[in-house]
Amino acid sequence: MKTHKKGWYADMQRRYFLYASAGLIAALAFFPRDIVFADHVEIEKMTLSKEEWEKRLTPEQFRVLRKEGTEPSGTSPLNKEKRKGTYVCAGCGFELFSSDMKYDSGTGWPSFFNTIEGHVETSTDFKLLYPRTEYHCARCGGHQGHVFKDGPKPTGLRYCNNGVALKFIPAEDKTGDEIKEKTE
Numbered sequence: 001m002k003t004h005k006k007g008w009y010a011d012m013q014r015r016y017f018l019y020a021s022a023g024l025i026a027a028l029a030f031f032p033r034d035i036v037f038a039d040h041v042e043i044e045k046m047t048l049s050k051e052e053w054e055k056r057l058t059p060e061q062f063r064v065l066r067k068e069g070t071e072p073s074g075t076s077p078l079n080k081e082k083r084k085g086t087y088v089c090a091g092c093g094f095e096l097f098s099s100d101m102k103y104d105s106g107t108g109w110p111s112f113f114n115t116i117e118g119h120v121e122t123s124t125d126f127k128l129l130y131p132r133t134e135y136h137c138a139r140c141g142g143h144q145g146h147v148f149k150d151g152p153k154p155t156g157l158r159y160c161n162n163g164v165a166l167k168f169i170p171a172e173d174k175t176g177d178e179i180k181e182k183t184e
């Protein structure tokens with residue numbers, strides 16, 4: 001009787017373990033495609049077709065964001081942008097950098113030494129003969145630029161960004177809206 005009980009209990013445990021494993025496998029198979037967990041914030045991925053992106057973006061934005069193109073150096077008005085504010089992805093509006101992270105690298109591309117945590121993902125590309133670290137918007141996957149290890153302190157990183165892949169939202173606009181809302 002005792003052994004029978006033990007056997008039954010072990011069997012239940014085994015079954016429970018199998019169910020739990022199956023659940024975990026199902027969860028792992030499902031989540032990476034749709035949601036990334038970054039900094040304890042769930043980022044919902046945005047997926048559009050090639051045609052939808054073409055409608056949404058200018059041809060130059062499409063070439064850079066969706067085809068990993070690079071804008072000619074010195075062409076972005078954002079090189080000279082020094083106001084306080086936020087730099088968002090031109091594809092989906094996701095916040096990628098704050099103005100506090102920007103610096104003048106002298107390369108002719110808007111440069112940052114840090115990103116808003118978890119809002120940028122990286123991959124390695126071999127478009128040139130040596131490997132480079134490509135980075136993109138964590139929400140829509142839009143290519144932003146490449147990151148190099150010759151940046152200023154404290155990170156020592158240089159996020160070399162295509163200006164056409166970004167939109168700048170000045171902080172004054174936000175304040176303006178807030179004041180407007182309060183007085184209404």
Ligand SMILES: [Zn+2]
Binds near residue numbers: 137138
């Ligand atoms: Zn985006």
